[in-house]
Amino acid sequence: MDFQQTVQQLINGLGLGSIYALIALGYTMVYGVLRFINFAHSDVLMLGAFAAFFLAPLVEKMLGPQSVFGAVMVFIVAAAVCACIGMLIEYLAYRPLRNRPKLTVLITAIGVSLFIEFTCQNDAVLGSATRSFPRLLPEKQFQAGKLIFGSTDLIVPLVTMTLLAAMWLIVQKSKIGTAMRAVSFNQQAASLMGVPVNRIISFTFGLGSALAAIAGILYSMKAPGIEPLMGVQPGLRAFIAAVVGGIGNLPGAVLGGLLIGVLETFAGGIPGLSNYRDAIAFGILILILLFKPAGLLGRATIEKV
């Protein structure tokens, strides 16, 4: 592999990795406030892609084909729809279990995920066939020296970076972000200080689901075939990214996502290894759990009574 190919792979890997990072943020935020893996997160991503799939023709009718404003509208509406879905899932399935053992909540989350997947796979709902995702923006090819990249390769990291910056502002600077951090630090103490815990948890789910929806659309722009199980693979990788970075740690999720995206893309380019591409993320997960279980940026904590 020469230098040019390496750079090309690096760009692809960072693009994929930044999508994983967006999804991982949702996992890690929910884990931060509720301490469980929200298995349904990957299905919210799929629902986001489908929301965009159905919105795109409507927007095209109103604003003409492939307009920038139209694409922004699709992103915003799909994110809003998914934010509502995420909050609804939390309200119906997870909130009644707030004080139950964690295992109960985890099993419920798996149930919710399966329910969404199989309901959508039913022919009366979406059907299990793969559909081609509409082109939201005109595709252009850019050439820099010998490197060729399409406009999607640029849009994906651009959108991701903007959202990551916005997330950082929300979590670190805003009042509701401070409340989120308080809830994740100590739920009981936060509630004693007058933080409305239920509303904050709801908000966290909404925020995470909106990010998942946008990640779903970006993912579909890169690989334009969508079906009800499309969220499973990126969802798993993103969860692993969150663990690799240190679960509950926001910068860690981004770091983990980029790392897994890049490693996976490079492994895909090496003959012999490419068949095992799906297994790479899990290999990394096992190594991290063996040698640094708290994650790259996480701190080891001791559970106290």
Added chain:
Amino acid sequence: MPLPGAKRWLFTGIALAVLLSFFSDSFNRYYLGIGIDVGIAIILAVSLNLINGHTGQFSLGHAGFMAVGGYFAAWISLQLGANAKAMFPVSLLAGGLLAALVGLTVGVPSLRLRGDYLAIVTLGFGEIIRVIAQNTEAVGAASGLKGIPKFTNLGWTFGLAAVTVYTITALVNSTYGRGFLAVHDDEIAAESSGISTTRYKVVAFVTGSFFAGIAGGLYAHHKQFLAPTGFDWLKSVEIVVMVILGGMGRTAGVIGAAILLTVLPEFLRDFAEYRMIIYALLIILLMLLRPGGLASLLTLKRRSTV
């Protein structure tokens, strides 16, 4: 008797198996097949119950261990050729042991930690097994392993199901086995009482994997064909639903659920497309309303964990 429940299960099961295998030629082949499916489902559900129920961990990769045992046992049978029939118990055992060994390598890194890591690691492990099976020419790669001899009969299946039920109930009810329940009830308290929680979790996981491997061997010599996609995570979910429906940690309930969920779909073929939706709703509703499963509906008297 110290273990009336467990011994009774073993005795009934083996007697039933021996009795049935005498008549197995006169059965309708279709019902015979379902009978064997039920026995395999019991082994899978009861062994997963040791991990997910009694010990309170959460494995989502039971089908993966089943695949390891199934592929290995089938491969041995195919290598042996003419001698395979006599060596059937050995190849089953070898499949179980390999599954246990794999369980050890997967279990140790994830069980050292608290929390939900086991769920995600086992989920990923199932995926890795599928990828490996798909890329290994020796076991047929993507087109699957064909021509496995048919050795599994009712006798073997229910005999081994009885051994599984006996071993696991006896283990949990022994002095040593109280540790599993302690880990399930409160890990911190268990650790403060001098119980090595990691060791108990690993023992439960490895034992469960071993029996899943045995079940895989039976399955391979029953269906005579193994495809890498047959052991995906939906298969694992099916076993998990059996354990949850029966009531985690309730052996009798889990056996009942295994029978129910194997027999019922055969009669409700028209609803096949709704089956997984119903399973999913069942999981959610049971967790919200009856986390103890069906067994908790019959809370007449709670003796031990049998």
